[in-house]
Amino acid sequence: MFRPTREALIRFQHLLVAGLATALLSSCRSDLSTLDPAGPSASMVADLWWVMFGGAAVIFVLVMALFAMVMLRTDKVRHISAKHWIGIGGIGMPVPVLIALLIFAFFQGETLFGANAPKPDVTITATSRMWSWEFTYTIDGDQVHSRDVLHMPVGQTVQIDTTSIDVIHSFWVPRLGGKIDSIPGQVNSIVLKADVEGTFGGICSEYCGIGHDQMSFRVNTHSPNDFEELLRNLRQ
Secondary structure, three states, X not given: OOOOOHHHHHHHHHHHHHHHHHHHHHHHXXXXXXOOOOOHHHHHHHHHHHHHXXXXXXXXXXXXXXXXXXXXXXXXXXXXXXXXXXXXXHHHOHHHHHHHHHHHHHHHHHHHHOOOOOOOOEEEEEEEEOOEEEEEEEEOOEEEEEEOEEEEEEOOEEEEEEEEOOOOEEEEOOOOOOEEEEOEOOOEEEEEEEOOOEEEEEEXXXXXXXXXXXXXXXXXXXXXXXXXXXXXXXXX
């Protein structure tokens, strides 16, 4: 029966870790990367991702340690019964990690969407349709619009009220926060905040038909004064 050597197992582990690290690092910097946050809500989502990744890594390391022990120290584990393996590997190792992750996720969710969610300084309506987004703002009592470009002020909380004209879509700006469904006949809201001026990618994250892959938009963030001036120019 073939049994891998210690060196082969170590080499396999090194290759696996290197591959995972390469994949992670390549995805950290992107226009749509949740791991490159530009606002507090997105930072909380990224923190949750990293904590969950850390928990998964702990479980993975423990499982790989058991695997190596079984493959290389068969004489020392032969006497362990199946019930003990289930108790140790199936309950004792993952359950405490999963409970800790669940508690952390509840706290993050309560901060993002619960009673502690920040009150908005600006409210913008996002109306989705196949295959575009229209954004409606209020300036000096008048409504102005932009298509496929969302403008936001930096440093202010912005409530996005989204609805749909036709089918279910989903509003998502990965570097600024979570996603929210855009549903016909219903208004759903999400609060975002940008920490820096710049341009960020936004997408429809709900498959909505053959044009779904083209249903993207841009988010331009401006200083508060520039934001108001831009809206006045849109009114003209």
